[in-house]
Amino acid sequence: MYIGLMSGTSVDSIDAVLVEFNEEGKSSSPHILTTLSHPIAPPLREDILALCTPGPAELDRAGQLDRQLGQVFADAANTLLSHAGVKSSDVTAIGSHGQTVRHRPPGTVTSPFSLQLGDPNSIAALTGITTVADFRRRDIALGGHGAPLIPAFHHAVFATDHNRAVINIGGMGNITELAADGSVNGYDTGPGNVLLDYWIGLHQGAPYDRDGAWAASGQVHSELFKRLMADPYFAAKPPKSTGREAFNASWLEQACSGLEVSPVDVQATLAEVTAASIADAVRQFADSGDVLVCGGGAKNKDLLSRLRRRLPDWSVSPTDNHGIDADWVEAVGFAWLARQTLLGLPGNCPSVTGAQKESVLGAIYPA
Structure with a gap:
């Protein structure tokens, strides 16, 4: 044991x-x-x-x-x-x-x-x-x-005979690409829950956005989304890893500068950035396959819904369906x-x- x-x-x-x-x-x-x-x-x-x-x-x-x-x-x-x-x-x-x-x-x-x-x-x-x-x-x-270090474990327990992406959505997001030919790649995709947790804590005093309900009630602000997704990290080639040093409150505040955006719409936009950065990584890996999601974000219904909308040719489900509870x-x-x-x-x-x-x-x- x-x-x-x-x-x-x-x-x-x-x-x-x-x-x-x-x-x-x-x-x-x-x-x-x-x-x-x-x-x-x-x-x-x-x-x-x-x-x-x-x-x-x-x-x-x-x-x-x-x-x-x-x-x-x-x-x-x-x-x-x-x-x-x-x-x-x-x-x-x-x-x-x-x-x-x-x-x-x-x-x-x-x-x-x-x-x-x-x-x-x-x-x-x-x-x-x-x-x-x-x-x-x-x-x-x-x-x-x-970092990330868990892709070797993902390969040991989740590899199969077709293209599979394992997405961990913790504070940061990361992808493990398990190709049908047995090769393994992966990297940090960018912010996962870290800014979503920060923003709802700041404005609603909650530790996290349960089920993504607050984000789901807002609207994506197109200009803020554009500014956030323009960060050079998203376009950088792997290997790459990141953390709070890059994606933090100051990063968000700088992007919001000069914009009039309601708090709930900021939350919706942050959720869309998390989903978009992950979906972009998945699409760069392959055209179709299945996506296994783990980490706290796997319980966020709104995030999973955004991922499914952006990945219509992929099957998206928590790792619970593949033998290991997403939380663990x-x-x-x-x-x-x-x-x-x-x-x-x-x-x-x-x-x-x-x-x-x-x-x-x-x-x-x-x-």
Whole structure:
């Protein structure tokens, strides 16, 4: 058994899963035993989001948050085991992605890096379980973006004999292209839920737009949509990855400058940008096939409706219909990556990240 821990760009909770894999080299059928959405306390969330923006005393704040998050991730794992009635000694390892607070991929700085907090030493010490973490930096050391990392897992569990795109809509959106010939490609498509969550929180005090109902009640503002979609990231060629550093409140406010747009219409326009950027990526991949959607956006009925309108020749459905609940795909993916590491098997896809070669990812922190 393995545990996967994942906290994404939205910083809304820690996804924790207890999962079993088959005993063969390639895990094509993970079996989820127990899941848990572990809350991140509002003050801690505010500290995380504050650190995502450059500011004073960053080193001290990062060091303290690293320890705090390590303790919270450990709490999530221990609570998960308690709910499952499973002893820590029965778990082979924890795969922890950590919380990304800064992502500077190739092309944005002289020495690219990606920083995730959530001290794996604390996780191993407080759970008594070997922990595998720091998955991105080996790929970056090999010239890659270190993201997205889950396409290798998508290939292991979702590949089929026809064209298939797997879309994760978390804070950011990303696509995994599983071609009928067995090749794998992928990249971050742009903003997913991050600005939708920010905007509804600002104007309605809600953590997210349930079912996309608020966005669905508005109208897309054509000029704002045009300005947002003109961002050079959307036209850039892969490999590429992104985050809050590029798509944030300032980016949105700059695009809105000089326009009279009601808040609800801004929300509708943001939803259309998410759908359009994803649909553009899918169409560039192939003319038809099926689209599997996971992440929080898979529960957003309005987003799925917008995707279906833009992809009439594709079958669009959540990954729930293909064996893994959409809410837990990424967390299972990091349990799988921990397993790959312990087996000495590659965890990255150079065709996705741009790394020079396949590599075992992550560092191992013994119990």
